[in-house]
Amino acid sequence: MNWGVLIPFIALLVIIFIVGIYAAGRLKESTGFLQDYFLGSRELGGFVLAMTMVATYGSASSFIGGPGAAYTMGLGWVLLAMIQVVTGYFVLAVLGKKFAIVARKIHAVTLIDFLKERYKSKWVVLLSAGSIIIFLFASMSAQWVGGGRLIESLTGLSYTSSLFIFALSILIYVTIGGFRAVALTETIQGIIMFIGTLIILIGTIIAGGGVPAIMKELVSENPSLVSPFGHDGSLTPLYLSSFWILVGIGVVGLPQIAVRAMSYRHSKAMHQAMIIGTIVVGFIMLGMHLSGVFARAIIPGVDVPDTVMPLLAMEVLPAWLAGVVLSAPMAAIMSTVNSLLLIVGSSIVKDIYLNYIKPDASDITVKRLSMSVTGLIGILVFLLAINPPDLLIWLNLFAFGGLEAAFIWPVVLGLYWRKGNKYGAISSILVGVGSYILIHTISPEPFGMHSVVLPVLFSLISYIGVSLLVKEKDLEHLRNMDAKFY
């Protein structure tokens, strides 16, 4: 056990815990419990909004899996990672003010509230809630495994105890503090991610004797490492470009990201967040993945890609700085998990329980239920993560793609296209998720593109086609919708 590394790491956990508890103490009753617990009363400023979006999006794969892949594949993988710059501005620009204004008019707290008002269909709500619960559960487990493994590798504790520490440090503040605690802790986590990236990038360049020396080393090992095609030439332009759907524009369809686009206070906050978010996400992706490639010149011959970043940090930095750097993936994992926890909780309590089981539940009941459901999900994920599936990135990407295929069109076209209706939305979700699972299992990467591309296309076609073919007959709903949405 290396105390030099551990101290900054433990400090991170403690600070986040304290901030989370502090934020929890500020839960306001004035705007209504649900709105505050699941959306922080729509009071986010620009900086917090940017950080909470970046931190929610940036996950274990940005700090561990991604740089590890870059180590193996070379600069081509950094090229892929840089697609994610687009997420910094795209989600906020496209959902934008319209989403924020509509959400206020209809008092939406979750993405599904929005879909419910827009389509007025029980099936849209149930299908959406189902997809969110299943996919985000899977993605959350993967992140927990990552968190547990990271603590395990740093402390030498057993995996189960590591996981337990991880669970404990997140569950308490998320459960009692809700969105406000999540947004505030994510701001700190985002800052740590940024600083960690800066330190490891500088440390790696210095240790490698400067960028030109590192590049020379890479070229002499395998020239393809510095080409855009990957170490074995497997990264074709079409394959890489297809990731613009998965980790670029498709991110609009991720509920945990989209919900943040209704959480800010005024348009100035959104404007600031677009600038800050683009800078921060671009810098983190560039810095971390580039460090992963550079690591090859400094610590050659690492076989397990996931261990590249920890090994690199220990190699090129003094212990305490390595601790700061390794807090970054921890922060990334925590900030992803806490948002997912809350989203799954809100789907169960707000979207299912309050919509269909007991609409007239009292405030106290809702409060107790929200907290206990959020806590229970956490415990369930913890138990699942003890004996984990070994496919961290795979699970993560699967959940990503599935949600994108399900939601991108019902949300975006629902927002801007008046003729879109519930029939279009239902078929879009079914076709999107169905074809994604099918393609993913039967014939992954059709035509050399990522599996998510065709399902997103299919769901677009079914949304538009079915909306045009089958008209909405509920005229009162159409009038209501027109008044609020257009």
Add this chain to the structure above:
Amino acid sequence: MNKSKHSGDSRYKVAKKEAVIGIGLAVFNFLWWFGFAYGLGSKPVKEYTYILGLPSWFFYSCVVGFLVVVMLVIILVKMVFKEVPFDENEGGDSL
């Protein structure tokens, strides 16, 4: 569509315009990213030129491209995007 018949919330017009700008920026971002990466990176590695130690395809596509996009976001947000009120009682940030 029949815009004349239904004027609706004027803020939505601003929002729609900005959404289109966002899509336009993403298209530009893609073209820059793709153009420099494969325009300069497709030749044999032996013929690569290097800028600040990085292969020029990477430097222009990923480093300069990132900076250009950030500049464009700043310019668009400051010059084109409009501030619209969200509700009646707007105060300062409390988070």
